[in-house]
Amino acid sequence: MTDNPNPQPQQTGRRPERPVKRRYGGTHAQIRSALTFYKATSWITGVMLLLLCVEMVLRYGFNLFLFAGGTNTVTGEAFGFGFAQAEPAAVDGGVNLSIAVLIAHGWLYVLYLIADFRLWSLMRWPFTRFILIALGGVIPLLSVILEKKVHREVEEDLAAHPEAVKRY
């Protein structure tokens, strides 16, 4: 917690600049990089969530899973790539890509939460906004829509406070 002086532009003038109240948790460059990271993770989460929805319909509606490799349990031939029943197993060995997507989505959502936290703490937004963005990642497509809105707001905020810099 250093008490660094707040650099003020045009210090040569006779009168000091009117002070600016807005402070960020980082530099503009840091905020822009956090914004890019947030954009990437929100798209990834959005796409994964859509995949998950398709998967749930196939799984609970038709008992179908996406498999790669393995052998067909009925014919004994190589299965290759495609949809098949898992219960009872129609494919022996091979990779159950549906389950892989499930696990990957869980961890990619954690990445989205990290991006959310980074942007939120740099912007010093209220806590409710952190929760709002986090929840945006659990409703299909909302993460992408929310990202557009948040992105615009951040750009406007940065443009309105060009001199509001990292305070700590």
Next chain:
Amino acid sequence: MLKTALKPRWIAALVLALAVATVFVLLSQWQFSASKSEAPPPTSQTETVRPLTEAFKPGAPMLATEADQMVTFDGRFEPEHQVLVHDRLHEGDQGYWVVTGFTVADAPKLDGEAVMIPVVRGWVADPADATAAPEGDATVVGRLLPSEAPEAEHPVPGQVPTLSVAQLINLWDVPSYSAFVTATDLTVGGEDLGDGTAGTQMRAVVVGAQPQETPVNWMNVFYAVEWVVFAGFAIFLWWRLVADDYRRTLEDQEFAAAEARYQAGQDVGGTQDGAPNGAPRNEVSP
């Protein structure tokens, strides 16, 4: 900083953060407990021969804790109730299980009818090698096993694809335990016949005790770790919010001072410090 943390709202927030962290730790514990399947009953329990009527009841589903028990029971074989289960291996050879219905003498009756249990008497390579079951009062010692699932196929007379008790009940039209027994020792008419395959082409079907190791589900272990991280994050988030509040207090003071100087039109051209020398650097109580 400490003064900020001691504000009632931040103490309340800390209590909330601790509550959330507690829930997350409990969720972690749940995932850890789910990562290990329950161990099968110990061999000291399953390998001790118990009367069937004590170990298991007819008309009830079989639990994992009841399966694999070595049991003994009295009664008689019903030679007319016999099927072959095909596609069974014995030391790598394809063959058949010979399964005969056995009326259990002192079993509780179901709807007033005596209850049967299917007994696997042995394995044969050729259906013609299957012998008729011995008649007369008999005692069987064997392993109590859960019924297999039925399987659809074009019916083969006298044969079934799996040892499904539900299917045998329909086939034989008698009530049965929902389990079967692989015989390891037969006594018929007071004569000990060993495993009952001597003098026949049948081979004894030996089912050993369950392996005792418990497999670990790594997905649940990772979820458990994840919940612990989340619990830590709840506390970290609280700290971040307090620190931010403290900094805002400092900034407000700084801002008020700078604003005052601006209003006064004070010339600070040479000074780059936003806060005047006299401004308090420490937090003031709200």
